[in-house]
Amino acid sequence: MNSSIKNILAVILGWVGGSTINMALIQAGHAIYPIPNIDSNNMEALSEVMPTLGINYFIFPFLAHAIGTLVGAFIAYSIAAANKMKFAYTIGILFLIGGILVNFMITGPIWFTIADLLLAYIPMAWLGGTLAQKITKK
Template sequence: MNPILRNVLAVILGWFGGSLINMGLVRIGSSVMPIPGVDTNDLNALAEAMPTLDFKYFIFPFLAHALGTLVGAALAYRIAANHKMKFAWAIGGLFLLGGIAVNYMLPGPTWFAIADIVLAYLPMAWLGRKIAGKL
């Protein structure tokens, strides 16, 4: 396969695969630990409730962001024809931008925003790259 096409495919499939993991974990989290009296499909209601939520309600969102990035970066690394590390980092960067946007649109506690931005994206892209390199 043409290396350029393969590299484009690495980004698309890394982003898509990581997003599936992310969305799946968010959905599972809202069914395992529903927020009482809040429709999680209503972003305005969710944004109002976010600052008042306990720690336990942020476990699944953090896992969704971290594991989505990890899987996406690993997929990109495995699929890319060359410069594999750069493609894993690119997925981490894309997910980081998404995480910043979500933390802006749904402002939660400051501790969560910091932990999410610092721990869930670039470190997970690095780890995904390391894991994929050993497979």
């Protein structure tokens, strides 16, 4: 397969795979820790209630962002033709951009925003790429 096509597929499949994990964990979090009287699809209502929530409501969003990024970076690294770690980091940057946007749309506690933006994206992209490197040994 053409290396350009492999690299494009690496980004697309890494993004789709990571996003799928992300959304599954977000949905699991809503099922385990439902926010009373709030439609979880209503961004304005979520933004209003976020500062009042306990730490348990932030576990799944953080895990969703971190594990989604890790899986996406792993997939991207595994598929990319060359400069594989660059593609793992590309996924991390895409997810970081999404994380920044979500943190502006749904304002949560500052501690969560800082932890999320500093720990869930670029470090997890590095870890996903590193794990893929060790497993594939390429």
